[in-house]
Amino acid sequence: MVLTLTVVAANQAIPVSADALSHTQRVSAFLHLQIQQAGGWLPFSTWMHHVLYAPGLGYYAAGNTKLAETPNTSTTALSGDFVTAPQLTPLFGQTLARQVSEILRQTDTLDVLEFGAGSGALAHDLLSALHAEGLNVRYNILEVSGDLRQRQQQRLAAWGDRVSWLETLPTHFAGCVVGNELLDAMPVELFAWSDQGEVLERGVVSSDSGFAFLDKPASPKLADAVRSRMPALPCYTSEVNLQAEAWIRDLGRWLTRGAALLIDYGFPRHEYYHPQRQRGTLMCHIQHRTHDDVFLAPGLQDITAHVDFTAIADAAQQSGLDVLGYTSQARFLLNTGLPQLLETYAQQQLEHPDPKDRAQTYAAVQKLISEAEMGELFKVIALGRGIQAPLNGFSQSDRTGQLDAQRAPPV
Numbered sequence: 283m284v285l286t287l288t289v290v291a292a293n294q295a296i297p298v299s300a301d302a303l304s305h306t307q308r309v310s311a312f313l314h315l316q317i318q319q320a321g322g323w324l325p326f327s328t329w330m331h332h333v334l335y336a337p338g339l340g341y342y343a344a345g346n347t348k349l350a351e352t353p354n355t356s357t358t359a360l361s362g363d364f365v366t367a368p369q370l371t372p373l374f375g376q377t378l379a380r381q382v383s384e385i386l387r388q389t390d391t392l393d394v395l396e397f398g399a400g401s402g403a404l405a406h407d408l409l410s411a412l413h414a415e416g417l418n419v420r421y422n423i424l425e426v427s428g429d430l431r432q433r434q435q436q437r438l439a440a441w442g443d444r445v446s447w448l449e450t451l452p453t454h455f456a457g458c459v460v461g462n463e464l465l466d467a468m469p470v471e472l473f474a475w476s477d478q479g480e481v482l483e484r485g486v487v488s489s490d491s492g493f494a495f496l497d498k499p500a501s502p503k504l505a506d507a508v509r510s511r512m513p514a515l516p517c518y519t520s521e522v523n524l525q526a527e528a529w530i531r532d533l534g535r536w537l538t539r540g541a542a543l544l545i546d547y548g549f550p551r552h553e554y555y556h557p558q559r560q561r562g563t564l565m566c567h568i569q570h571r572t573h574d575d576v577f578l579a580p581g582l583q584d585i586t587a588h589v590d591f592t593a594i595a596d597a598a599q600q601s602g603l604d605v606l607g608y609t610s611q612a613r614f615l616l617n618t619g620l621p622q623l624l625e626t627y628a629q630q631q632l633e634h635p636d637p638k639d640r641a642q643t644y645a646a647v648q649k650l651i652s653e654a655e656m657g658e659l660f661k662v663i664a665l666g667r668g669i670q671a672p673l674n675g676f677s678q679s680d681r682t683g684q685l686d687a688q689r690a691p692p693v
């Protein structure tokens with residue numbers, strides 16, 4: 283049976299099944315219990331962690347489809363809630379493989395480690411492209427979602443023991459690390475500036491209608507983090523991703539030689555905490571609709587925040603890593619040879635025409651590089667140790683200079 287759920291924020295009706303409805307009720311009951319056990323108030327980051335990752339309940343930890351399997355065409359219904367670059371076209375992974383191979387050659391290793399591999403599409407495309415180049419890589423995956431890990435194991439079964447799954451962070455690793463839309467999936471701290479210039483931490487409480495926000499004076503750690511990022515702006519709300527920064531500092535401990543390529547949507551700090559972005563960057567995805575009502579249907583929708591790439595670069599430098607490059611996704615893909623790969627694809631199409639695949643591929647490439655779609659909003663940052671820069675992907679239009687923390691947001 284399909285019932286109708288209404289997304290008030292986006293004023294759109296979202297149909298959900300009776301099973302999905304009872305799932306979100308179970309997730310809500312769990313969240314209310316967590317709030318009660320914490321004394322009536324949960325930091326937003328803890329709430330977001332549960333709503334995304336609580337075992338068997340959270341958005342990434344239950345059996346829902348999440349990532350769309352089918353490329354976007356006018357004739358095919360999209361499954362899941364959102365599409366990521368690897369889901370759009372294998373050309374994304376094939377292009378990224380060129381950068382991965384440069385890093386592997388520089389480190390003289392054959393080890394790749396992907397974090398948050400989603401459906402396994404990127405792993406498959408990287409493995410195929412690197413093997414075609416004669417690089418018989420050992421592909422490691424660290425995935426926090428048991429459900430997605432199973433999906434990856436099915437998708438990558440043909441690669442046998444070339445692929446392994448890690449349970450915990452490595453103690454040492456030399457090679458290439460990859461993470462596409464990893465950092466945006468980490469729980470964030472929410473803050474608000476009071477009228478008096480005090481930093482408040484936004485938490486979640488139970489309310490008659492479900493969940494509501496309640497602000498409290500921020501801990502010294504969060505208040506310091508906010509004050510070091512932006513001037514006081516009354517009624518301004520945004521996020522700080524302390525978990526992502528800690529993850530980067532860890533990377534600095536275990537990445538002994540090599541580089542991490544992290545691809546995500548976000549901005550340098552002066553754009554992130556821009557006075558006009560006064561409601562922050564939290565976004566929800568459900569059935570390919572985007573809105574900002576984080577309390578809608580817990581467990582049925584993804585919740586993400588954009589990445590402050592200045593914070594990522596700072597955390598990397600604090601842990602001894604070099605920022606090897608930072609640029610837009612479009613520029614990175616053009617630098618690493620997407621046009622040449624597209625030309626090869628066009629040749630293949632002349633020999634074996636497949637109009638449907640051709641239409642999907644060109645639409646996907648347009649989406650990946652168009653400034654109005656993913657090309658400009660998504661960025662690629664490379665962090666590493668013992669690597670000679672510039673890497674190919676940043677050979678033109680490297681924007682590392684924009685990550686300077688001293689560039690204060692305009693007031």
Ligand SMILES: C[S@@+](CC[C@H](N)C(=O)[O-])C[C@H]1O[C@@H](n2cnc3c(N)ncnc32)[C@H](O)[C@@H]1O
Pocket residue numbers: 342349366367368369397398399400401404424425426427430461462463464467468
């Ligand atoms: C938005 S999805 C992106 C999936 C995939 N990379 C793609 O591009 O299609 C985020 C992924 O990161 C995983 N994830 C989140 N935090 C993680 C962490 N700390 N370590 C490893 N995986 C993580 C999620 O389970 C999920 O697979």
